[in-house]
Amino acid sequence: MQSYRPPSQNGTLSIVTGTGGLGYEVALALSRAGGRVILAGRNAKTGAGAVAAIAAAAPGADVAFEVLDLASLRSVRDFAARLRGSEQAVDRLINNAGVMSPPRLELTSEGHEVQFGVNYLAHFALTAELLPLLRARPGARVVNVTSLAQHYAKFDIENLRSEKGYHPGRAYCGSKLLQAMFARELQKRSDAAGWGLTSLSAHPGFAGTNLFETGGGMSRFVSTRILLPLLGQSASAGSSPILFAATSPEIDGGALYGPTGFMQMRGAPGPGKYAKIVEDQAVRSDVWRRSEDLAGVRYG
Template sequence: MQTYRPPSQTGTLSVVTGTGGLGYEVALSLARAGGRVILAGRDAGKGAEAVARIAATVPGADVAYGALDLASLRSVREFASRLRRQETVVDRLINNAGIMSPPELELTEEGHELQFGVNYLAHFALTAELLPLLRAASDPRVVSVTSLAQHYAKFDIDNLRSEKGYHPGRAYCGSKLLQAMFARELQERSNAAGWGLKSLAAHPGFAGTNLFATGGGVSRFVSTRIILLLIGQTAAQGAQPILYAAGSPVAAGGSLYGPTGFMQMRGAPGPGKYAKIVDDQALRDEVWRRSEDLAGVRYG
């Protein structure tokens, strides 16, 4: 598979959530392209290790770690506040970090189901908090990392947070559908309000990341790794659609990008398809309204 390499990122600043897996690979490629990168995550040790690895691979790379716990909206506000004091522009925001299917119900600091809170709501809030810095950029992009799991979500607007009858897989699929809906609606609102943003979604296909270590038992983990070897791809390959969305001059705002090979699980990056429910404008409006209330933010 031919590797996609983003165009020169010299003079740009990218914020990437998640210090391992896809986040690391995206940050590494953006650093190679000459961009400044802030890798944001909750584990300072892992963050420092990721920064050191990139610095060793790309001499002179301008990469830093930023403390951000997506299970806490307070931490999101603090991270964004620090960034607004230190920077004047953010060119790329990669809403990537996530967790997958904790076997038991876990809650964020604010009491939201953990996958809803980390995968979706914290990124919804972070984007709102960084909107002034994004709008100050010449070609700002927000890339929300979704999943093929969006197509399997059983969506219930009255159980938006997955707090009723917790099921690990159902909550994960729902959080990834919400990320896809957010990417599409953010572009619509940018167009209407003149924010100048390009909002895109991307998914990695079936990529070998540390998401699979989150839960589900040893046997499931082992079987998943075997399947990955047969039909999946590496984290570096899974990062390709994210990089394409973040850097390609022909990537269209509001669009979804993913692997174009076997069942969209692997292969070169290209256009993908949203779940049909993402087309429901009225539903997206209602989800947006409720998300603003739950996150305590307002766009505009």
């Protein structure tokens, strides 16, 4: 299956969170298209390896690594401060890095359940911190990488952080639903305030990425050895909807993009459907206010 190829990215700067799996594939494709890319992740050794691999695969690539630990809001602030001090504008922010279903409850530096904190809240804070650089580039895009799991989330406004009665799968689904809500609400607020952003959501379908490594036991075995070969696709193919959302001229602000094949698990990228609750503006506004308080940021 041929992956989506982005148009020329000459003269653009993209920030991609996550150095492996989808993040690596997105950064590689953007680099091959001539764009400048900053990969952001917590492990400097892994990041250096990703940069070296991209440089080898795309000679002349302008790609660099910056330390960003999404399990620490201080690290988010420090990363954004460095960029605000060194860059004039950002064309694309791709909020991709994530954690999936750790078997036991894990917490971020601020005491949030790690999937809520890493997958959602840190990206919410990062986007706010980088808003001046995004607003400096007319038409800048913010892409939140969500999942089909959003459709299976049991939304509870009083348990956004999934800290009560922790369940690995429920917490993951909830974090991905929140990312989808964020993408939809960010577009609404950008339109109302004149920020000039295009906010989008994308999901990779059922893609073979390193997220499965955080799961365990029989579930991981069944997913990677049986279901993935039958129904899924590679990380490279899974990156296509993200790249489409980030670069295609044929997108609608606030929309979701994903694979268009069997059950949206594989295939060429195209429009997808949000979970029904994502379209509830009152719920999104409530989540936004609570998220600003939890992240210690204010948009605008």
